[in-house]
Amino acid sequence: MQLALPNDVLLLIGEQLEQKADRWNLIFVSRHFHDLFLPLVYRNVSINNWQDANWFLHAILKRPALARAARELDLTDWHAKSVSDDDCNQIQTSTALSTWLDAVSCSTLESDHWAQRLGQGLSDAWVALILPLLSQLRKISLAYMTNSPYLDLIMQRAVDCEKPFSVQPFRHLQEVSLHHRGDLDHNEHLGDVGGDTQLSSTLLLPFFQLPSVRTITANSVVDPSSITPHSEGSTDGETPRLGFSSITDIDLRASSGNHGMETLVNSCADLKSFKYQHSDSHVLSHGYQPSAFHRSLTHSKKSLQTLWLDHYGSHYPFTAAGLNQSHDEWFGSLVDFTALKEVRVRLPNLLDIRYQNEPTTPLMECLPSSLETLYIEGCEERYLGMLVSQLQAVVKNRRTRFPQLKRVDIEGAFQNVSSDDDDQVADSGPEVLEAVIKDKIYQAAEPLHIDCVSAGLELHLHDRALSHI
CATH class of the missing domain: 3.30.750 (Transcription Regulator spoIIAA)
Structure with a gap:
């Protein structure tokens, strides 16, 4: 017997089910329900380990419509999981993965290195391979390691519209959260994979260049103004590029803004909310310097509506710069x-x-x-x-x-x-x-x-x- 309710009404009912398990059960009711509600199951995606990522990636490679159904991607609960020799071999011999790696990589060497990191179960490699397929994302929440070269690589290629992106990607992405996880550094054997140490600010900057993004939340951000080398011919007094980003809300937690996060703040054309929590735990921290934030926020004084400065921050008696006296200025x-x-x-x-x-x-x-x-x-x-x-x-x-x-x-x-x-x-x-x-x-x-x-x-x-x- 066919249901009298039209598909649009059925989908509205399905969207009211908050539990993922309930949505999942819908696809087993009938073939009609399976085809109707399967994209709804893929709307909010949570990936907790390499096995989840492997299963999800194969599913969306096989059925691209499911990739287009995804609106939110959450990897904040990612935990390292060992990869057996058999699993590693299966990953590296997968025809679907190999084909997609060739499409994403710019060289055979890059593809081989990427496959090696996939075989180690590293979150950086898996999420970087998944992201280019999710063209309709509205929200991303990522847990990342200190060394995340492929995530950084794929986001820079997205900004530059380079392979595998032929047009401006993530045109609907509005909200981004980046969560540094020190436990992933240990559990995913950071020392074994090599590479230069990264800072979360290097991962943040590409998102500031995506025109649809409005909200950025991140932790353990070290001021990019203090780590980005000046280009040839620049001077220390050169002002950073102003007003190119559409981001209106910045929330930085347990971070260190030696120069008032000037590069990030001044990039925003219409900053409405700025929240900052200081932490002296970072090696490069020179202590909390409020006057630096006053200078960087000057360009937003006509638009800023919410200002949280150093909400329950942490301050050490001494920092890399010596005696820590500036936090009370x-x-x-x-x-x-x-x-x-x-x-x-x-x-x-x-x-x-x-x-x-x-x-x-x-x-x-x-x-x-x-x-x-x-x-x-x-x-x-x-x-x-x-x-x-x-x-x-x-x-x-x-x-x-x-x-x-x-x-x-x-x-x-x-x-x-x-x-x-x-x-x-x-x-x-x-x-x-x-x-x-x-x-x-x-x-x-x-x-x-x-x-x-x-x-x-x-x-x-x-x-x-x-x-x-």
């Missing part, structure tokens, strides 16, 4: 960032208080009138009174200066401990002092709370340690 005024709605920043970077108890520039003179939410991190208890006073001035002038302001958050080391400085002595008995924000923190913030209530604003106090309990 002032970012600079945000007044000229006329589209800015959301700011999340550390107190020493928001106000110039490095060598004094009061800021050289009042908070009112540091904030744009467009601001809606302000989240201040890293407030030491000794600065809380000063910050409350500065925020009170902002709230009292809200109607004339900050009409869009709706919420203020203050985060710091505010929790009670077993022996705090409230003239309280920790109970040595079985009772343990509850981990909560200290009463005197609330008392110090009460005048600001009263002003916020009167002005219709939200005020929230946070402690970093408590937020993870």
Whole structure:
């Protein structure tokens, strides 16, 4: 009996099934359902090891329509898996793989080396071989090794429209996530495959040149401005190429921007959101330098709407440059960032208080009138009174200066401990002092709370340690 429902309606029903297993079961109902729903199964692809990649690659080589059905590719849960001698031989003697390798490679030597890495089960080789087939991708989430030469190679060829790309590829790709995984370096035997050490920034740059991409998320990015050698005839003061990228959202985690990520930020023609979390764990890190980000973001001050700087970053006492003193310097005024709605920043970077108890520039003179939410991190208890006073001035002038302001958050080391400085002595008995924000923190913030209530604003106090309990 034929179903009365048209295919379009059946597909809409199938799209409502969130579980992949449920979608998979649909293709076994009948031949009609198999042909109808099989592309839906391939819409969101997750690949976790070389066996998944091998199976998927053979499937889309056999039926290219399935490759065109893929909209999202996720390899973030990739884990290294050993390849037996029999499996390796099967990979390297596969006619389908050999034919596709010849189509992708520019030489027999390259094809042979690529096949060797496939036979080792390395994620870099497998994902680089799969990507050129997925012309309709909207989102890519990749886990990558430090040494990913074939992924880097295939993306550069995509940008240059070289073999195997005859026209501009990835014309629908909008969202890219790159996740460096140190465990893959170890498990996939980085030392055995050789090659120069890569940095995630080298993988990022080609995506900035794809016209459809809007969002980039990555971790462990080392500022390409500090590692890219100057071209012949250039000078250290030469400004980078401006405004060629369509990317509007950048989110960099556990990264090191010695020069404010200038190459990446200045490439964006209409940057709307910039989030950066610093980490001094990278060998090339010279420490967090807020003023460098102020300089690089200057070109985006008319478009930037969201700014997170150093959200819960990590700072070492010493870096490759020596004593780490720059992380508490002032970012600079945000007044000229006329589209800015959301700011999340550390107190020493928001106000110039490095060598004094009061800021050289009042908070009112540091904030744009467009601001809606302000989240201040890293407030030491000794600065809380000063910050409350500065925020009170902002709230009292809200109607004339900050009409869009709706919420203020203050985060710091505010929790009670077993022996705090409230003239309280920790109970040595079985009772343990509850981990909560200290009463005197609330008392110090009460005048600001009263002003916020009167002005219709939200005020929230946070402690970093408590937020993870």
